[in-house]
Amino acid sequence: MTMNSIGQSVLGFVSLALAASLALPTSVEGQAQRGSDPEHRLDLTWDRWLDHDEIGERMQLLARTWPEYLSLESIGSSYGGREMWVMTINNPRTGAEMDKAAMMIEANVHGNEIQGAEVILYTIWYLMENYGRVDDVTRLVDERVFYMLPSVNPDGRDYFLDEHGSGARTGHIPVDSDGDGAFDEDGPDDMNGNGVIEQIRKYVPGEGTHRTDPRDPRIMVRVAPDETGDWVLLGSEGIDNDGDGMVNEDPVGGYDPNRNYASDWQPNYIQGGSMNYPFELPEARAINDFQMAKTNIAGFQSFHNSGGMILRGPGAAWQGRYPAADIAVYDEIGEFGERMLPYYDYLVIWQGLYTVHGGSIDWTNDGLGIVSYSNELWNGGQYFNSPLLQEQGRDQDQPISGQYGRYFFDDFLEFGDEFVDWTSYDHPQFGQVELGGWKKLSGRVNPRFMSMELFHRNMAFTLYHADMMPLMSMGDATVERVDGDVYRVRVDITNERVIPTITVRAQENNVVRPDLLMVDGNVEVIAAGWVADKNRPGPTQLIDQAELDRILVRSGHPGRTTRTIEYLVRGTGDFTVTYSALKGGTVSTTVRVR
Numbered sequence: 001m002t003m004n005s006i007g008q009s010v011l012g013f014v015s016l017a018l019a020a021s022l023a024l025p026t027s028v029e030g031q032a033q034r035g036s037d038p039e040h041r042l043d044l045t046w047d048r049w050l051d052h053d054e055i056g057e058r059m060q061l062l063a064r065t066w067p068e069y070l071s072l073e074s075i076g077s078s079y080g081g082r083e084m085w086v087m088t089i090n091n092p093r094t095g096a097e098m099d100k101a102a103m104m105i106e107a108n109v110h111g112n113e114i115q116g117a118e119v120i121l122y123t124i125w126y127l128m129e130n131y132g133r134v135d136d137v138t139r140l141v142d143e144r145v146f147y148m149l150p151s152v153n154p155d156g157r158d159y160f161l162d163e164h165g166s167g168a169r170t171g172h173i174p175v176d177s178d179g180d181g182a183f184d185e186d187g188p189d190d191m192n193g194n195g196v197i198e199q200i201r202k203y204v205p206g207e208g209t210h211r212t213d214p215r216d217p218r219i220m221v222r223v224a225p226d227e228t229g230d231w232v233l234l235g236s237e238g239i240d241n242d243g244d245g246m247v248n249e250d251p252v253g254g255y256d257p258n259r260n261y262a263s264d265w266q267p268n269y270i271q272g273g274s275m276n277y278p279f280e281l282p283e284a285r286a287i288n289d290f291q292m293a294k295t296n297i298a299g300f301q302s303f304h305n306s307g308g309m310i311l312r313g314p315g316a317a318w319q320g321r322y323p324a325a326d327i328a329v330y331d332e333i334g335e336f337g338e339r340m341l342p343y344y345d346y347l348v349i350w351q352g353l354y355t356v357h358g359g360s361i362d363w364t365n366d367g368l369g370i371v372s373y374s375n376e377l378w379n380g381g382q383y384f385n386s387p388l389l390q391e392q393g394r395d396q397d398q399p400i401s402g403q404y405g406r407y408f409f410d411d412f413l414e415f416g417d418e419f420v421d422w423t424s425y426d427h428p429q430f431g432q433v434e435l436g437g438w439k440k441l442s443g444r445v446n447p448r449f450m451s452m453e454l455f456h457r458n459m460a461f462t463l464y465h466a467d468m469m470p471l472m473s474m475g476d477a478t479v480e481r482v483d484g485d486v487y488r489v490r491v492d493i494t495n496e497r498v499i500p501t502i503t504v505r506a507q508e509n510n511v512v513r514p515d516l517l518m519v520d521g522n523v524e525v526i527a528a529g530w531v532a533d534k535n536r537p538g539p540t541q542l543i544d545q546a547e548l549d550r551i552l553v554r555s556g557h558p559g560r561t562t563r564t565i566e567y568l569v570r571g572t573g574d575f576t577v578t579y580s581a582l583k584g585g586t587v588s589t590t591v592r593v594r
Contacts, residue, residue: 038133040129041065041066041128041129042061042062042065042125042129044058044125046118046122046451046452046455047448047449047451048448049114049118049161049441049445049448050117050118050121051157051158051161051162052082052151052154052157052158055085055117055121055150055151055154056083056085058121059072059085059087059121059124059150060072062087062121062124062125062128063087065128066128068091068092069089069090069091069128069131069141070087070088070089070124070128071087071088071090072085072086072087072088073085073086073088074086075149075286075287075289075290076282076283076285076286076289077282077286078153078154078155078171078172078282078283079155079171079172079173079281079282079283080154080155080158080172082154082155082158083154084149084151084152084154084283084286084287085149085150085151086147086148086149086290087124087146087147087148088145088146088147088148089124089127089128089141089145089146089148090145090146091141091142094142094143095585097145097296098294098295098296099296099585099586100143100144100145100296100585101144101145101296101298101299101469101470101471101583101584101585102144102145102146102147102294102296102297102298102299103144103145103146103147103297103298103299103300103301103462103465103466103469104146104147104148104149104291104294104297104299104300104301104370105120105123105146105147105148105149105300105301105302105303105462106149106152106287106300106301106302106303106360107119107120107149107150107151107152107302107303108150108151108152108153108154108156108157108303109152109153109257109258109302109304109360110153110156110168110169110170110256110257110258110304111153111155111156111157111158111159111160111168111169111170111171112156112160112165112168112169112440112444112445113169113303113304113305113306113377113444114157114160114161114305114445115303115305115377115378115445115446115451115454115455116150116302116303116304116305116375116377117150117151117157117303118150118451118455119303119377119454119455119458119459120148120149120150120303121150122455122456122459123146123148123459123462123463124146124148126456126459127140127141127146136463136467137463140463140466140467143471144466144467144469145296146466147290147294147297149287152257152283152287153171153257153283155171155172156168156169156170156171156172156253156257159172159252160440164188164190164195164196164197164440165197165440166187166188166197166236166251166440167187167188167251167252167253168440169256170251170252170253170254170255170256170257170273171253171255171257171281171283172252172253173253173255173275173281174253175253175254175255176250177249177250177251177254178244178246178249178250180242180244180250182242182250183250184250184251184252184253184254185241185242185250186238186240186241186242186244186246186247186248186249186250186251187238187241187248187250187251187252188236188237188238188248188251189237189238189239189241190237191237191238191239191425191427191435192237192423192425192435194420196237196420196437196439196440197236197237197238197440198236198237198420198435198436198437199233199235199236199237199435199436199437200233200234200235200236200237200427200430200433200434200435201220201231201232201233201234201422201433201434201436202231202232202234202430202431202432202433202434203230203231203432203434204230204231204232205230206228206230207228207230207232208223208228208229208230208231208232209222209223209229209231209232209233210222210223210229210230210231210232210233211223211229211230211231212230212231213403215404216404216407217422218407218419218421218422218436219403219404219407220233234247234430234433235247235248236248237435239427239428239429240429247429254273255273255274255275255281256272256273256274257281257283257284258302258304258356258358258359258360259271259272259273259274259275259356259357259358259359260274260275260278260279260280260281260284260358261278261279261284261288261358261359261360261362261363261367262278262279262288262358262363262367263358263359263362263363263365263366263367264314264315264316264319264357264358264359264362264366265277265278265357265358266357266358270357271356271357271358274357274358278358284360287360288363291364291368291370292368295512295513295582295583296582296583296585297364297368297370297583298370298371298469298470298499298583298584299370299371299372299465299466299468299469299499300361300364300370300371300372300373301372301373301374301375301462301465302360302361302372302373302374302375303374303375303377303458304374304375304376304377305376305377305378305444305445306376306377306378306379306380306443306444306445307353307376307378307379308341308343308344308345308376308377308378308379308380308381308382309344309345309346309347309352309353309374309375309376310334310337310338310341310344310345310346310347310373310375310461311347311348311349311352311353311361311373311374311375311376312330312334312346312347312348312349312361312365312372312373312374313348313349313359313361313362313365313366313372314348314349314350314362315349315350315355315356315357315358315359315361315362316350316355316356316357317350317351317355319362322365322504322505323503323504323505323508325500325503325504325558326371326503326504326505329371329498329499329500329503329559330371330373331346332468332498333371333373333464333465333468333498334346334373336464337373337461337464337465340457340460340461340464341375341457341458341461342382342457343379343381343382344375344376344379349361349374353376359374360372360374361373361374365503365505366505366509366511367509367511368506368511368512369502369503369505369506369509369511369512369583370583371465371469371499371503373465375458375461377446377454377458378444378445378446378454380405380406380443382446382450382454383405383406383409383413383447384405384409406442406443407419410442413447414447417439418438418439418441418442419436419437419438419439419442420435420436420437420438420439421436422434422435422436423435423436467497468497468498468499468559469497469499469583469584470495470497470499470500470501470557470559470581470583470584470585471495471496471497471584471585472493472494472495472496472501472557472579472581472584472585472586472587473493473494473496473587474491474492474493474494474577474579474587474588474589475491475492475493475494475562475589476492476589477489477490477491477577477589477591478490479591479592479593482568485570485571485572486526486568486569486570487568487569487570487593488566488567488568489566489567489568489569489577489591489593490531490534490564490565490566490567491564491565491567491577491589491591492534492562492563492564493517493557493562493563493564493565493579494561494562494563495557495558495559495560495561495584496560497559497560498559498560499559499583500556500557500558500559501515501556501557501581501582501583501584502514502515502554502555502556502557502581502583503556506556507554507555507556512556512582512583513582514552514553514554514556515552515553515556515557515579515580515581515582515584516550516551516552516553516578516579516580516581517550517551517553517565517577517578517579517580518549518550518551518577518578518579518580519548519549519550519567519569519575519576519577519578520549520575520576520578521573521574521575521576521591522571522572522573522574522575523569523570523571523572523573523575523593524569524570524571525548525549525567525568525569526548526568526569526570527542527548527567527568528542528543528548528551528565528566528567528568529541529542529543529565529566530543530563530564530565530566531563531564531565531566534564540566548567556581556584557579557581557584565577569593571593572593572594573592573593573594574590574591574592575590575591575593576588576589576590576591577589577591
């Protein structure tokens, strides 16, 4: 593929991200066309959040509908015994799974960060519905492999969706958070039985830390240090379940599922929620076992929420900078993603978010040699989706500035459904208080009527990332007789995409097998070397290895680069030159000398 065609492909993905529904489809056998909107094989809806069982049912339905391309497996079970479903997308007619670069996408690492699971389901559905209709989608399914894991933390997801949801970020391995020898015995309680864990405020005239906002009494405003307010905030709704004088101090779980990976793992006193050792969590261990077996994974995306970010590592400043060549790759993809995802910023984790030790994308980059991003889905600015309103929002007299914007949106677009008004309650520990606050789906999770754009744009970014994974190809061989049955053979080897077959960090850490350049046939390789510039005379850079018919290319193949290998061979007949990269696929060409 030429550089120009690669650019056209990139622009094609931007078009998909912004206006895929406007594309005019070509005919697909067995599928009726309906004007500009083709009928779907599966008319799935995307306007609700699915629990774990429903995710499994939908994945099974997808696998049954497109069995040629989709295969479903469980890679393990959560602590609570829920299956961790992974869908593999591969077209076997265009090559074996392990001979193609693969993109892995995971989501719902934290139980309350739910949108990514639906993005993954939407991606599987979209790829299958548009295979044979949209050229870029067809090409991607033919060239790449996808591994799709919708829910890393199914226990937390079900707790968030099916229960009151408070504290659902964690997994469900019991942890003694308060050090009293008991586990998970004092979490939030839905005291008034309305299905919402609300906040508690108490009226203490002249003795408080907060006051109500004069323009909107629902809003609590902290007073200055030299002032006194009339209210104190007492945390989340609950009681002292274990009689130790504290409320909600030992909830379910109490650790962070994204702090248990091996790269820069730190003990709990440095990194809270890390557990006792890397991969102690069954979910993290199952994912790592899968990734270690799937050595073809070259791209990785972990969906989280919220804040509107495209994040890359490192997670901590003390890990230092990535090598310059790796940063150039990350920057090209991440900055392009900013154009595809309005209101999202491309950032380094420790600089733009906060310090993370033992996170998954540090492990995949440093420990597995995979170019990895984490998208923080949803940005509050998308509530209004208007530069004019954003400008007005800087003016404190406007109704959408600061906290007011959230209430404005709930009042006029959600019709007040997301906020529970403050109401009196007689609390057994705190006395007369008021309960109120936001429901569990508010804030971090986008409104459901805004889901489709979030799903499609983030899908399009991950498909662009997948398209930038290494893609190896081989040009025609040139053959020149040197003397008798000795021939000089040159073959062009190209990586057509921006990501190298082995990143610099992977080379430094020795975590990816060297690429292999192999000759198979009835010839003897006398010498081999890399041609510095095939268009100019000059010496060939000889390769000093014992087995010249099986050369180890330890540095891999850089992105968007063509290199020319030169062989001096003795013999006649046909032989095959093969280039095999774990993360770039396997390609071959046949050479005839006689």
